[in-house]
Amino acid sequence: xxxxxxxxxxxxxxxxxxxxxxxxxxxxxxxxxxxxxxxxxxxxxxxxxxxxxxxxxxxxxxxxxxxxxxxxxxxxxxxxxxxxxxxxxxxxxxxxxxxxxxxxxxxxxxxxxxxxxxxxxxxxxxxx
Numbered sequence: 001x002x003x004x005x006x007x008x009x010x011x012x013x014x015x016x017x018x019x020x021x022x023x024x025x026x027x028x029x030x031x032x033x034x035x036x037x038x039x040x041x042x043x044x045x046x047x048x049x050x051x052x053x054x055x056x057x058x059x060x061x062x063x064x065x066x067x068x069x070x071x072x073x074x075x076x077x078x079x080x081x082x083x084x085x086x087x088x089x090x091x092x093x094x095x096x097x098x099x100x101x102x103x104x105x106x107x108x109x110x111x112x113x114x115x116x117x118x119x120x121x122x123x124x125x126x127x128x
Contacts, residue, residue, distance in 0.1 A: 040067030042098030074111035
């Protein structure tokens with residue numbers, strides 16, 4: 001019988017004599033220590049997603065992914081939430097992933113937080 005010890009191929013074994021940092025699991029929305037930026041998923045999106053530590057306003061964040069340049073936040077936006085990339089009127093379709101995900105219930109300015117307080121979802125409703 002083999003002795004009990006770390007199994008081969010285990011990713012939980014210590015590295016270099018100290019415990020390695022644990023990778024974040026999918027769905028872990030903590031963002032400590034990650035420089036904030038705005039991730040643009042598809043070229044036609046009119047919102048981006050703040051990734052990294054939530055950023056207070058006013059601050060300019062770099063855009064990554066399908067966008068480039070920067071966007072100045074008009075309001076504080078937590079990690080994982082949407083930010084308007086340009087001014088949008090009430091009733092405008094919100095596009096993320098290259099598809100319509102909802103409609104604005106009030107106008108927003110560029111850099112403003114887009115969430116349930118100003119966005120009506122159009123996904124999975126069944127009544128549209």
